[in-house]
Amino acid sequence: MTLLLSHDDVRAIVTMGDAITAMESAFKEEGEGATLLPARINMKAGKGWLRVGPVSLEKSGWAGFKAMNLAPGAGVRYQVHLYRAETGELLAIMDAQHLTTLRTGATSAVATRRLAKPGPCVVALLGSSVEARAQLDAMQEAGYVKSARVFSPTEANRKKLAADYRQAFDMNIAPVGSAEEAVAGADMVLAAVKSSETVLYGKWLRPGMHVNSVGTARRDQREIDPETFARSARIIVDTKEGVLGEAGDAVAAKDVLQTKDVHELSALIVGKVPGRTAEDQITLFKSVGTGIQDIALAAVIYQRAKERGVGTDIGAFPYLKQQ
DSSP: OOEEEOHHHHHHHOOHHHHHHHHHHHHHHHHTTOEEOOOOEEEEETTEEEEEEEEEETTTTEEEEEEEEEETTTEEEEEEEEEETTTOOEEEEEEOHHHHHHHHHHHHHHHHHHHSOSSOEEEEEEOOSHHHHHHHHHHHHTTOEEEEEEEOSSHHHHHHHHHHHHHHHOOOEEEOSOHHHHHTTOSEEEEOOOOSSOOBOGGGOOTTOEEEEOSOOSTTOOSBOHHHHHHOSEEEESOHHHHHHHOHHHHHTTTTOOGGGEEEHHHHHTTSSOOOOSTTOOEEEEOOOOHHHHHHHHHHHHHHHHHHTOSEEOOSOSOOOOO
């Protein structure tokens, strides 16, 4: 039987804590060589685009793909199809907007555990979108937020975000008037801005800081400058192929960014590469997202839905043509 899960269904049954646990397991499985992740397909579709990313988690037994499409003037849609690898059953079709937001924040938390200095700290948040909020949610869940400052170009948006987090978490958080003001004196920077212009400059960083950068997934986007890459003693990414090939700020830093100095999060998790090794190191995690993240969290969502009776059962779908 196949479950159909709407956006509201997904939001009701999965938490940031669930997502962090799922990402720890997923990247460990990848680091152990138990996943298959072919290059995702990107193609023009009308005046927009369509992207499809397949994956198989060979050890845990899940497979599937995420499809996302953008139509100019309308927006972006996400969906995941989740299969049981052994039998080929299509277990679920689910809206993947919230899934995508959660797994991005959760992945940053997994990296931060190994790259940032331990304990609560002063956090600078750049951006006020749902992705920016997920970054702050993840750091709050992981216990990193002592206080926070948020900058977004729209004053009303940064004030609203600060008010929301004061109410939800009793967080010591303040809106500020510039990205530089947010970063000054911070221990950690969360950058989640889709922009064609640089938002975070490496000259602002001081020894010991950690940066999570998740806002750029296209070549025409910029979030961090080449100096941020150059000053980082540890550069960890979710996917080298994706970050170095798709993130515009990483492409723009090609003259200072050596491929040998960039390592994947899966290798960090299983101990193949080191994380932070000194108090004064600047560390960077950059993410564009992978199908492994999507399918690992989709599996958790499916299991929660089955346990709680959430979703619409659409029967045996698709039709099975027997051999």
